[in-house]
Every structure is written in structure tokens, then in C-alpha cells.
Amino acid sequence: MAKQQSDRTTLDLFADEKRPGRPKTNPLPRDLQLKINKRNQLKRDKEKGFRRVELKLDASTLDHLNQLAKAQQISRADLIQWLIKQHIDSCSAAGVQE
Template sequence: MAKEAADLTTIDLFVDEKRPGRPRTNPFPREVQVKINKRNQVKRDKNKGLKRVEFKIHHQLFEQLDEMAQDQGISRSELIENILTQALQEDA
């Protein structure tokens, strides 16, 4: 009797074969994991006093901000926050 890879009735024939990939460590599907992780991130940010702000900017400005942030060794988010803080202090 030949063993067929898709044959689940003779699964005992495949006991010694290693399956590719690492074993699952989380019982939830990936979509649920992403939602849980995002919810936890929002909670952490809220506890730190952070608020999410989303806006669209031109690609060239985005590249400039990215380059400035890398030059200063900070994240793009930190750079934008610094720029906004400086602008608000100058207006005051």
C-alpha cells in the first residue's frame, strides 16, 4: 500500500515526518492576534498620555521628515512632535 500525503486515514504513516514551520504557540488566528495586539498598544499609549493623530502629507515632505529623523537618531513621530512643540512655543 502506497502512502499518500493527503490521506488522513493513514496518518500513523506520517508520525515520523517533520512538518515544515514552527509549531503554533497562540491559539488565535492571525487576524484576532493583530486586533488584540492593536488594542493593547492603544491601551499602553493611553496610559502614557498619548493621542493618535493621523494626517496626509506629500511624498517629498514625508521623505524630508524621514531623513531628518534618521539624522537626529529619533523616530519620525518624535521629530514631528518636536516641530509642533517648537511652533506652538514660538506663537505663545
């Protein structure tokens, strides 16, 4: 049986054939690219005065936050920051001690 170039149903015949794909635009391996990008992101955040906070929420609260953020067309992080600031401001106005 001869191998036809248009026949792609018998993949085992074409397993060693290199197919064209997306061109490589960065000479570094992907895991190193991710490390560099994350380092640059952390550097940008530090320059903007941001500090990292980790938060665990139950699924229903997270879903509700996602819906609110989508409705207001802002990121979830921006929404959480806004909510915390609102709460701090209301506590300060009510005279709650910090």
C-alpha cells in the first residue's frame, strides 16, 4: 500500500513527519519565559505600591464576586479592593477603633 500525502487517516504513517505550526518567536523555553514574565509583573506591582494578599473564599462567595465584577466591568481584584476600602471608610466614619 502506497502512502498518499493527502491521506491523514492513517496517522501512524505520518508520526515522524514535522507539521508546520506557529512560528517560534522567543528563543527561551516556555517555563523560563513564564518565570521572567512573573518576575517582571511582581516588579511592576512593587513599583505601583501593591502588596500581595492571599485570600480563601467559599465557592458561592467567589461566584457572587465574579458576577458583581462582571456587572461593573472591573476585575475581581479591583472589586475586592474597593469593597475593603468602603468597609474601612465606613468603620472610620462610625468611630470604630483600628
